[in-house]
Amino acid sequence: MSRAVAFEVLRQITGEGAYANLALSKRLAKAKLSARDAALVTELVAGTCRAMGTYDRIIEAAAGRPLTSMQPAVVDVLRLGTHQLLAMRSPAHAAVGATVELAKQRIGRRVTGIVNAVLRKVAARSLEEWLDVIADGLDEMGALALRNHHPRWVAESIADVLPHAEVADALAANNVAPTPTLVVRPGLASVEELGGTATSLSPFGAVREGAPSAVAAVREGRAGVQDEGSQLVAWALARSAGPEGPWLDLCAGPGGKAALLAGLARERGTMLLASELQEHRAQLVRNALAVYGEAHVVAADGTRPAWPQAAFAKVMADVPCSGLGALRRRPESRWRRHPEDVTELVPLQRALLDVALSSALPGGVVAYVTCSPHRAETREVVEQVVGARDDVEVLDARSALPEVPDAGLGPYVQLWPHRHGTDAMFLALLRRRPEVRR
Numbered sequence: 001m002s003r004a005v006a007f008e009v010l011r012q013i014t015g016e017g018a019y020a021n022l023a024l025s026k027r028l029a030k031a032k033l034s035a036r037d038a039a040l041v042t043e044l045v046a047g048t049c050r051a052m053g054t055y056d057r058i059i060e061a062a063a064g065r066p067l068t069s070m071q072p073a074v075v076d077v078l079r080l081g082t083h084q085l086l087a088m089r090s091p092a093h094a095a096v097g098a099t100v101e102l103a104k105q106r107i108g109r110r111v112t113g114i115v116n117a118v119l120r121k122v123a124a125r126s127l128e129e130w131l132d133v134i135a136d137g138l139d140e141m142g143a144l145a146l147r148n149h150h151p152r153w154v155a156e157s158i159a160d161v162l163p164h165a166e167v168a169d170a171l172a173a174n175n176v177a178p179t180p181t182l183v184v185r186p187g188l189a190s191v192e193e194l195g196g197t198a199t200s201l202s203p204f205g206a207v208r209e210g211a212p213s214a215v216a217a218v219r220e221g222r223a224g225v226q227d228e229g230s231q232l233v234a235w236a237l238a239r240s241a242g243p244e245g246p247w248l249d250l251c252a253g254p255g256g257k258a259a260l261l262a263g264l265a266r267e268r269g270t271m272l273l274a275s276e277l278q279e280h281r282a283q284l285v286r287n288a289l290a291v292y293g294e295a296h297v298v299a300a301d302g303t304r305p306a307w308p309q310a311a312f313a314k315v316m317a318d319v320p321c322s323g324l325g326a327l328r329r330r331p332e333s334r335w336r337r338h339p340e341d342v343t344e345l346v347p348l349q350r351a352l353l354d355v356a357l358s359s360a361l362p363g364g365v366v367a368y369v370t371c372s373p374h375r376a377e378t379r380e381v382v383e384q385v386v387g388a389r390d391d392v393e394v395l396d397a398r399s400a401l402p403e404v405p406d407a408g409l410g411p412y413v414q415l416w417p418h419r420h421g422t423d424a425m426f427l428a429l430l431r432r433r434p435e436v437r438r
């Protein structure tokens with residue numbers, strides 16, 4: 001049953017472009033499996049998705065033919081079988097037998113021969129032995145990427161911003177699913193109420209195994225789920241010195257940072273305006289902020305602001321990005337993304353940062369945030385936008401997060417899963433110069 005459910009979900013992911021996490025949670029809710037079987041399905045799907053590019057090379061080597069010559073459903077069955085054999089250390093006869101049976105039930109008797117033959121070949125070597133085979137002839141970066149289940153261009157983009165000695169650790173950290181991190185809505189819940197272990201860097205969070213909905217404060221909207229890195233960048237903006245005045249979240253959906261910022265703004269006697277392009281995501285922001293009673297949320301294109309210029313003391317520009325910093329939580333995304341996905345977003349990122357700066361009061365602070373460490377969508381965007389204006393000063397973002405070690409990247413903050421246990425969030429803090437009005 002677990003393998004059949006995993007196969008169904010994997011078909012949705014590879015065949016229909018479904019997101020692994022959403023497809024899994026939807027299907028698991030319907031399947032009503034025991035906790036143990038649900039965990040097995042999750043491991044089968046998430047583990048297979050994470051290492052898919054590597055498994056595909058192994059399957060091609062074992063089959064002696066390209067994947068494109070095989071039926072897509074057969075490829076998915078082989079991927080699931082390969083994951084069981086090489087990563088879950090299932091006994092070979094059991095994993096091969098169960099996977100051949102799955103192929104017979106779900107695809108047809110005629111494919112059992114190829115599934116059996118390929119998986120027997122896969123089972124003849126360990127993962128390490130297979131990696132030696134398929135990495136043969138690759139250069140150092142190619143082999144590092146393959147051994148850590150990353151496309152080469154993603155590994156290169158990480159190597160571009162980290163010391164060489166850390167790259168392998170950074171890639172390996174992307175292969176470990178994080179324990180859910182909860183966050184309080186400031187003023188409405190305490191970290192103790194969340195249970196689990198208080199986060200070591202953010203004063204608002206706790207790490208807790210199990211379903212977040214088991215926590216009363218989460219059910220009541222007085223707490224939510226949010227990576228510690230997202231908590232830290234919102235906190236950095238909230239605590240940076242600036243003028244009095246309202247705050248703006250320019251790209252607010254689904255509302256994680258807006259909820260934290262709204263609570264912190266309220267504590268300081270001001271308000272947050274949250275803006276989001278897509279109406280359905282703006283609705284998610286309204287839901288997240290509803291617990292505060294009065295929520296100021298608009299559905300608007302941030303590049304054509306629906307508010308006056310120079311009006312906000314603090315502005316969060318958490319722009320749409322490649323999401324390469326959240327690979328731990330999105331197992332399939334590394335194989336779906338392409339280098340063009342990064343470059344295509346840059347003009348929008350620049351335009352949003354420019355509006356964020358123009359929206360800030362003189363002396364106001366703007367946080368430019370991405371959930372990505374990629375140079376082109378982080379510091380290059382900041383440098384291009386700041387370079388084209390005469391009214392912006394780059395602040396030392398590290399001094400806004402003094403308790404976070406090893407987070408400096410020039411004047412910026414770059415968080416890392418392997419260093420901080422957070423997503424790889426990037427933060428630049430910029431001040432609109434008080435003396436110049438545009």
Ligand SMILES: C[S@@+](CC[C@H](N)C(=O)[O-])C[C@H]1O[C@@H](n2cnc3c(N)ncnc32)[C@H](O)[C@@H]1O
Pocket residue numbers: 230250251252253254255256257258275276277278281300301302303318319320321
């Ligand atoms: C990285 S997400 C923001 C995450 C959010 N800050 C949070 O913490 O929950 C980027 C958001 O920007 C929105 N977006 C995309 N283009 C936009 C635009 N032109 N104006 C405003 N928002 C936009 C996307 O719909 C997406 O919800």
